[in-house]
Amino acid sequence: MKLYWKYFQIHLKSCMEYKASFILTCIGQFLASFNIFLGVYFMFQRFTAIGGFTYHEILLCFGITLMEFSLAETFGRGFDMFSDCIRKGEFDRILVRPRSEILQVLGSRIEFTRIGRMLQAAIMFSYGIYAGDVDWSFSKILTVVFMLIGGTVVFSGIFLISASICFFTLDSLEIINIFTDGAREYGRYPVSIYGRRVLILCTFVIPYALIQYYPLTYLLDKGKPWYGMLPLAACLFVLPCLLLWKYGVRHYTSSGS
Amino acid sequence: MITLEHVSKTYKVSKRDAGFKSAWKSFFHREYEYIHALDDVSFTIQDGEMVGYIGPNGAGKSSTIKILSGILIPDQGLCQINGITPWKNRIRHTRGIGVVFGQRTQLWWDVPVIDSFELLKEIYQIDTASYRQNLDRLTEMLDLAQLLRTPTRQLSLGQRMRCEVAASLLHNPGILFLDEPTIGLDAVSKLAVRDFILQLNKEQNTTVILTTHDMLDIEALTKRIILIGRGRVLLDGTIEDIRRGCDSTEEALAAFYQSHGI
């Protein structure tokens, strides 16, 4: 843990060296997901609701999902950009050091510029709460915290999968974007609106619904209270991801780069 | 002690020809070829030896170094370094080795060198007392005092290389792998690095394995040479075995390569 803190400091220092570029990139990030927000906004100029959810409820959903994703991206970026790491031969450097590979890859990139998106997420979330009609209680606040934790873990797990694939091929990576960028973009609406089949996929295969839809319905008093605990169950998703990673490292060392 | 016994390694690489038509063809059908990077390679290196590991490009040098570092698992053969098989005990093994890649830096680009060093201290879990001691010693031997507070990106190549070498020795490894350490350096820096390595070997009895195309480095630093070509050890001896009385080592080496068809 001390090592991770060291990585954190060094990235912070590195970031501060390029203040102007940092701010510009933050703004760029903000605008990228602002585009998606505009899409939502204009659709709701025409339609009052989608799948039973009103505009403010959607903002809540979008806010939380975006925050989960941005957190995962800030800290898990090392895995997201892992193809670069392999291409430049930096993973060899990692293997030559006497520490866990996962820790080193996590530490290789910490992206503070995602704060741009986090800001947008926070704004949308706050507005959703303010204009909406959420009946707050301690368990609901806890649910939000669980959602953030669970969401970050699930997205990080997906980054782990995408990084593990890099060990086998550097070509097919785009497919993973479905699960990362796709989740960020289409996660702006509760997964239920996409239909039953998608909902089932997102509950049992990749637990998006557990970190977004079900706890959301609890927050909006449309669902059962124990839904609020589901994000924690979603954390188990990271276990098969870790297995895949270990398998990938093994493959890398036996086949050479 | 380093031991390699009958180590072999083969790679599978996809073939691709040039041209528009081939691009279409390869789209639908991939062909592969097998490259025998290492073929029954064996040698032993004692503690404190300084060995030059040379050969033409594509001979299998990097594959050997990767196996010795624990990054690559050979198809066949045994390897033991100080009683450990490198790839089986990666973390324990890497505590005792230092690697310098000439072409790539292990220092963080935008922050002062000393910050990179502090991070390495944490990575190798060096206790503060040893760290201080090593750092002071390395700073003195490599004349780094002025450089420590400078961001890596502002250093010249020669300055950066001295810092790289220091970085790889902070944790006092018993074995040092040097991969093209003096490439692109001016004469003064080259001499500085060479002198340092000689001193290191004398004082700390560090085993040094040097991979380079610079024959002057080899002549200055190493007594023993292992020459590898097309995956096989062609020579395990001294510089004299190649030179055989010729004046220029480079010419003798080129003739040697030619005579072995590599």
Add this chain to the structure above:
Amino acid sequence: MEYRKYTAFFRLQFSMGLQYRTAAFAGIVTQFVWGILEILMFRAFYQTDASGFPMTFAAASTYVWMQQAFLALFMPWMMDNEIFSNIRDGNVSYELCRPVDLYQMWFVKNLASRLARAVLRCMPILVVAAFLPYPYGMTAPADLTSFLLFLFTLMTGLAVTVAICMLIYISAFFTLSPDGIRMAALCVIEFLSGAVIPLPFLPDNMRKLISLLPFASMQNVPLRIYSCDLSGSSMQHAVCLQLIWLLLLVTAGRQLAVLALRKVTLQGG
């Protein structure tokens, strides 16, 4: 003889685009999923309030599939990063050593790489989409004229897109490392071209304004001509506007390119 140079560039870039077959397959699958999710989203809105839809649901589905199929043609962010780094490092001056017109060379290169990527992806997506059940799939074009007009405006739309990209490349000569600014510009362009939500979904007064901008002449025109969403006099206006913008953008681009190169040769990049 002049043309041979540029066809050579074209072929090279095209073959490069064809090399990555697994990447192409992965890309097709990705886009397919994107398309499905997008259509499901539209369906959810449609089920809430069908009257709010400015086009038929089938037309919306067709728009989505076409957008996915021809993504490589129109997406502004598919730019050649090598050009940017060459400008930044000053290596662009080496390009000047060759006896080619820089604007034309880059224009042709961009055209080729976009076409190569589109060619790979569009057929599988369109074919599968055609077999999807109505109204989720692609519908056939209304008649031959609109289909031919669609093909024509597809190409001109591509040219407009590349012309806009050229302006972005050239702007890099005049500003220093504007990664954030470029991202901002690309986001704005993406929205105004109808890639985030199709332009007919925007409020009327906004839409009228946006249709006058060059970005509406990128994918918006051909895709809507195909599904007959644009027809009659408004279609004629749109096509004319597209051609006018193409002319303006290319002329502006060439002029700025001349200025930029003058700057480079004077200052040494």
